Amino acid sequence: MSDDRFGLKGRTVLVTGAGGGLGRCHALLFAKHGANVVVNDLGGASDGTGGGSAMADKVVDEIKAAGGNAVADYGSVSDAAQAEAMVKTAIDAFGSIDVVINNAGILRDISFAKCTDAEWDAVYAVHVKGAYNVTKAAWGPMRDANYGRIIMTASASGIYGNFGQANYSMAKMGLVGFGQTLAIEGEKRNIKTNIIAPIAISRMTESLMPENVHELIRPDLVSPLVVYLCSESCDANGEVYEVGAGGAWRLETVRSQGWAIKPADGRELSVEEVADNWAAINNMEGADVLRAIGDSTMATLKHCLG
Numbered sequence: 001m002s003d004d005r006f007g008l009k010g011r012t013v014l015v016t017g018a019g020g021g022l023g024r025c026h027a028l029l030f031a032k033h034g035a036n037v038v039v040n041d042l043g044g045a046s047d048g049t050g051g052g053s054a055m056a057d058k059v060v061d062e063i064k065a066a067g068g069n070a071v072a073d074y075g076s077v078s079d080a081a082q083a084e085a086m087v088k089t090a091i092d093a094f095g096s097i098d099v100v101i102n103n104a105g106i107l108r109d110i111s112f113a114k115c116t117d118a119e120w121d122a123v124y125a126v127h128v129k130g131a132y133n134v135t136k137a138a139w140g141p142m143r144d145a146n147y148g149r150i151i152m153t154a155s156a157s158g159i160y161g162n163f164g165q166a167n168y169s170m171a172k173m174g175l176v177g178f179g180q181t182l183a184i185e186g187e188k189r190n191i192k193t194n195i196i197a198p199i200a201i202s203r204m205t206e207s208l209m210p211e212n213v214h215e216l217i218r219p220d221l222v223s224p225l226v227v228y229l230c231s232e233s234c235d236a237n238g239e240v241y242e243v244g245a246g247g248a249w250r251l252e253t254v255r256s257q258g259w260a261i262k263p264a265d266g267r268e269l270s271v272e273e274v275a276d277n278w279a280a281i282n283n284m285e286g287a288d289v290l291r292a293i294g295d296s297t298m299a300t301l302k303h304c305l306g
């Protein structure tokens with residue numbers, strides 16, 4: 001066990017989907033830093049089918065064998081009552097819910113032309129509704145305690161798009177917006193929410209990644225950023241990080257200087273003018289970094305007036 005430099009000793013951490021892959025590594029590292037961990041996992045296959053208690057139990061055993069504290073939970077994040085029960089398990093076992101790591105996930109990869117309603121809904125139900133259910137259950141206790149740390153697990157697939165993952169990209173980018181708004185709403189109550197887009201070898205990705213990089217993108221190389229973001233030492237709130245392969249990178253939203261018709265021009269904007277100014281609209285030279293919705297609104301007004 002380490003010293004308590006990061007203020008995690010005695011904190012209660014709920015990691016969803018922690019029976020394998022990234023979630024297991026997060027759970028082990030939180031426990032190593034003295035946190036009490038609820039190891040949630042439905043125990044199903046990568047596409048979300050099936051279930052069982054063995055995956056979560058195994059991780060709890062690993063944590064206990066290393067001298068840590070953990071309890072298992074076998075509920076599904078996509079079921080609101082089971083998500084509430086996860087938070088209750090944390091409070092009953094350890095007295096609080098301080099950190100929620102929304103990590104549970106499934107894939108139903110298929111091109112949009114072939115994607116069925118069921119494949120769209122299943123991915124939404126686990127990633128978006130699941131993160132909603134668990135976070136909603138923890139939000140009240142965190143507000144009451146004036147303390148909380150939340151992680152949303154997004155994906156480069158959402159940020160950049162990826163062939164065959166319309167359902168998954170939609171869900172993952174939804175978590176970016178969800179997390180950024182929670183960061184704003186939680187700020188006054190010392191609840192900080194950040195978003196990660198990890199890259200790691202897991203059962204979800206092993207068939208997609210060439211074998212020679214497997215060792216470079218071990219899942220345990222994602223967890224240090226997650227644990228640090230949830231520590232008392234870290235001020236980050238509402239940020240988005242790509243993380244993996246032993247590194248971490250913060251993402252920003254940038255906006256081109258663009259082009260706008262001005263009231264003083266005395267004419268209405270037309271399709272022709274958009275077409276004629278297309279190069280300026282798309283020119284990213286001197287682009288602005290926008291940090292908040294107010295920055296965006298002000299930049300729009302300033303540009304058309306100025």
Ligand SMILES: NC(=O)c1ccc[n+]([C@@H]2O[C@H](COP(=O)([O-])OP(=O)(O)OC[C@H]3O[C@@H](n4cnc5c(N)ncnc54)[C@H](O)[C@@H]3O)[C@@H](O)[C@H]2O)c1
Nearest residue numbers: 017021022042043044076077103104105155199200202204
């Ligand atoms: N591995 C990557 O490169 C990568 C990239 C981007 C995003 N992600 C995201 O990271 C997270 C972890 O993925 P992973 O790569 O470790 O894959 P994984 O399949 O090993 O882990 C996902 C875990 O979630 C559990 N789970 C699924 N549905 C659940 C439900 N309804 N309730 C509770 N648990 C459930 C699974 O049993 C599994 O253990 C996922 O959200 C995934 O989308 C992973």
